Amino acid sequence: MTGWGQVLPFFVQGVEVVDAGLTGSSSRSFVEAGRLxxxxxxxxxxxxxLVSxxxxxxxxxxxxxxxPFGDYQWFLRQYALGARERGAHPVFVTSHERRAFDDHGNMRRPLGLYPTAMRELAMSLSVQLIDLNEWSVARWRQAGPEGTKELFLHLEPGEHPNHPDGIADNTHLRGHGAMECARFVAGEMCAKGLLTPEYFRNLDARIPExxxxFLDDDVFExxxxxxxxxxAPMAGNAGLT
Known part of the structure; x- marks a missing residue:
C-alpha cells in the first residue's frame, strides 16, 4: 500500500515534503484526532x-x-483557513477515484458528490484546486478493469509477504498507481505556479515501483x-457550512 504523498519527493526537490497523511482518515476524524x-x-x-x-x-x-455539502465542507474550511491564518497556502486535491467497474467494463464513480463539493468550496474560498479525481477517472478508464489492477493493491497469493493469501483492494494504491498520481499532482503544482519550475524533477521519468x-514499523509508530x-478538536459546529 502506497500513498501519493509518500512518493511526491520523487518529483519535488529542494524543499521538505512532510507526508502527514494517515490511512483510514476522513476530513472529520483527522481533525478530531488532533492531527490538523x-x-x-x-x-x-x-x-x-495539500489537503485531500x-x-x-x-x-x-x-x-x-x-x-458532502455539509460537514465535509465545514471541515475542509478549517484546513484552508487554519493554513491561511499562519501565512501558508492551502491547496485542495480531490481524491482519486476508486477502482469500480460494472460487469460490462464501464467505470462507476462511487465518490459521488465529494469532488464536486471540494471544487465548490475551493471556488468560494479562492483556494487553488488540483483535480486528481477527474484525472484519475480518465486514467482508470484508459487502463480498464485489468490494467488498473497494476495501479491498485491487487496481489496474487504468494506475490508479497505482507499478503500471503493475496489481496484485492480497490481503494488503496500500490507503488505504480501512487507514482502516477504524484506525478500528476506535481505537474499541476508546477503549472499553477505553486512552486517555481526548478523545484520539480522527473515529471516525464518512469520510476520503478x-x-x-517504507519506514521501519517502530519509526512509523x-x-x-x-x-x-x-x-482542542474543532468539532463543535461540524454541521455548519
Missing part, C-alpha cells in the same frame, strides 16, 4: 498545505462520515504518536 492541530502548530509562512479527503468521508456509521521506500497537536 499538529500541522497548524508546525506549519510556517510560505508553506504549501473524500475516500473515507463517504463511509457511514464509524464516526468518520461527512455529508522498487524505488519506493513513533511518528504517528508524535503527530497529534495539543489544540
Amino acid at each position: 492541530a499538529w500541522i497548524l502548530e508546525n506549519i510556517a509562512p510560505g508553506d504549501v498545505l 479527503f473524500g475516500l473515507i468521508d463517504m463511509k457511514p456509521g464509524d464516526g468518520r462520515f461527512t455529508e 522498487a524505488a519506493v521506500e 513513533q511518528i504517528t504518536k508524535e503527530r497529534v497537536g495539543g489544540l
Whole structure:
C-alpha cells in the first residue's frame, strides 16, 4: 500500500515534503484526532498545505462520515483557513477515484458528490484546486478493469509477504498507481505556479515501483504518536457550512 504523498519527493526537490497523511482518515476524524492541530502548530509562512479527503468521508456509521455539502465542507474550511491564518497556502486535491467497474467494463464513480463539493468550496474560498479525481477517472478508464489492477493493491497469493493469501483492494494504491498520481499532482503544482519550475524533477521519468521506500514499523509508530497537536478538536459546529 502506497500513498501519493509518500512518493511526491520523487518529483519535488529542494524543499521538505512532510507526508502527514494517515490511512483510514476522513476530513472529520483527522481533525478530531488532533492531527490538523499538529500541522497548524508546525506549519510556517510560505508553506504549501495539500489537503485531500473524500475516500473515507463517504463511509457511514464509524464516526468518520461527512455529508458532502455539509460537514465535509465545514471541515475542509478549517484546513484552508487554519493554513491561511499562519501565512501558508492551502491547496485542495480531490481524491482519486476508486477502482469500480460494472460487469460490462464501464467505470462507476462511487465518490459521488465529494469532488464536486471540494471544487465548490475551493471556488468560494479562492483556494487553488488540483483535480486528481477527474484525472484519475480518465486514467482508470484508459487502463480498464485489468490494467488498473497494476495501479491498485491487487496481489496474487504468494506475490508479497505482507499478503500471503493475496489481496484485492480497490481503494488503496500500490507503488505504480501512487507514482502516477504524484506525478500528476506535481505537474499541476508546477503549472499553477505553486512552486517555481526548478523545484520539480522527473515529471516525464518512469520510476520503478522498487524505488519506493517504507519506514521501519517502530519509526512509523513513533511518528504517528508524535503527530497529534495539543489544540482542542474543532468539532463543535461540524454541521455548519
